[in-house]
Amino acid sequence: IKCIGVLTSGGDAPGMNAAIRAVTRAAIFNGIRVKGIYKGYRGLIAGDVVEFKTDSVSNIIQRGGTILKTARCDEFKTIEGRKVAYETMTREGINALVVIGGDGSLTGANIFANEYNIPIVGLPGTIDNDLNGTDVTIGYDTALNTIMEAVDKIRDTATSHERLFFIEVMGRNCGYLALNSAIAAGAEAAIIPEISIEKDQLAELIEQGFRKSKNSSMVLVTESEVTGGALKLAERVKNEYPQYDVRVSILGHLQRGGSPSAQDRILASRMGVAAIQAFLEDQRNVMIGIRENEIDYVPFQRAIKKEREISEELLEVLRISSI
Numbered sequence: 001i002k003c004i005g006v007l008t009s010g011g012d013a014p015g016m017n018a019a020i021r022a023v024t025r026a027a028i029f030n031g032i033r034v035k036g037i038y039k040g041y042r043g044l045i046a047g048d049v050v051e052f053k054t055d056s057v058s059n060i061i062q063r064g065g066t067i068l069k070t071a072r073c074d075e076f077k078t079i080e081g082r083k084v085a086y087e088t089m090t091r092e093g094i095n096a097l098v099v100i101g102g103d104g105s106l107t108g109a110n111i112f113a114n115e116y117n118i119p120i121v122g123l124p125g126t127i128d129n130d131l132n133g134t135d136v137t138i139g140y141d142t143a144l145n146t147i148m149e150a151v152d153k154i155r156d157t158a159t160s161h162e163r164l165f166f167i168e169v170m171g172r173n174c175g176y177l178a179l180n181s182a183i184a185a186g187a188e189a190a191i192i193p194e195i196s197i198e199k200d201q202l203a204e205l206i207e208q209g210f211r212k213s214k215n216s217s218m219v220l221v222t223e224s225e226v227t228g229g230a231l232k233l234a235e236r237v238k239n240e241y242p243q244y245d246v247r248v249s250i251l252g253h254l255q256r257g258g259s260p261s262a263q264d265r266i267l268a269s270r271m272g273v274a275a276i277q278a279f280l281e282d283q284r285n286v287m288i289g290i291r292e293n294e295i296d297y298v299p300f301q302r303a304i305k306k307e308r309e310i311s312e313e314l315l316e317v318l319r320i321s322s323i
């Protein structure tokens with residue numbers, strides 16, 4: 001491999017810049033040229049490509065978002081779109097790709113890699129922590145901290161007014177952000193998609209009754225069709241349990257912003273270096289994962305399988321610590 005292209009795709013995540021920096025510097029360190037591809041797969045199709053040197057990635061490790069910009073690209077889901085993307089690679093002399101993104105981005109990478117026999121290494125860049133084969137994804141820790149700080153603040157007003165708050169967080173179909181931020185912020189419960197399929201978490205919560213000595217309650221909810229989202233839950237409470245004074249707070253995109261935490265910067269740096277190492281070891285079509293603090297190569301097929309299970313232990317910790 002003489003030249004790699006690097007792109008960020010899908011929802012941005014804090015730490016993506018640290019990953020771009022590590023990929024760029026590790027490639028150059030190993031005598032491989034690097035081209036930055038702007039706006040994800042859309043930029044690959046449009047030929048939005050710039051050669052990167054070591055100083056192209058100076059002063060970015062601490063910045064949120066992605067200097068390469070990102071996009072959700074429908075064109076890349078078509079055979080014609082991917083053909084044009086491949087033509088860009090040939091024209092630019094790019095022999096391999098590093099794709100930094102979540103579930104959808106790695107699904108696209110997997111199809112593209114198989115179709116054109118291109119070596120691709122993926123880095124899990126998403127706040128959702130919804131990929132298989134890695135304990136954590138880049139951006140997850142920062143988002144957790146952001147949510148925790150927001151919930152701490154909401155607690156002040158919730159307590160003053162003795163209110164029940166439903167706080168909606170991101171995560172799509174994955175409850176890790178809601179569950180771990182509930183633990184970290186000392187919330188009463190988390191309503192998450194993995195459990196909503198089996199049971200009515202709201203009814204269970206109300207039946208148990210909130211602790212009498214508490215004068216406020218905070219419930220974290222994953223945005224998802226399965227949970228119904230915070231607004232729907234609040235509506236139900238208003239109708240079925242009018243004794244509660246209910247409010248909703250949807251944290252939204254502020255969860256994706258901000259300077260990455262030390263953990264995310266270190267994770268992204270390790271994963272970025274590992275991506276180049278993977279190419280040197282003739283690995284291809286794998287995502288870099290981290291298990292028990294060790295780097296691992298996870299085949300795309302496994303990484304994107306939609307079967308990430310929620311930790312029973314974490315559920316138990318929340319249940320016990322919120323009595």
Ligand code: F6P
Binds near residue numbers: 072127128171
């Ligand atoms: O995948 C990251 C994520 O932030 C999800 O948690 C959320 O459902 C989605 O992206 C929002 O996407 P968009 O920014 O395109 O509205």
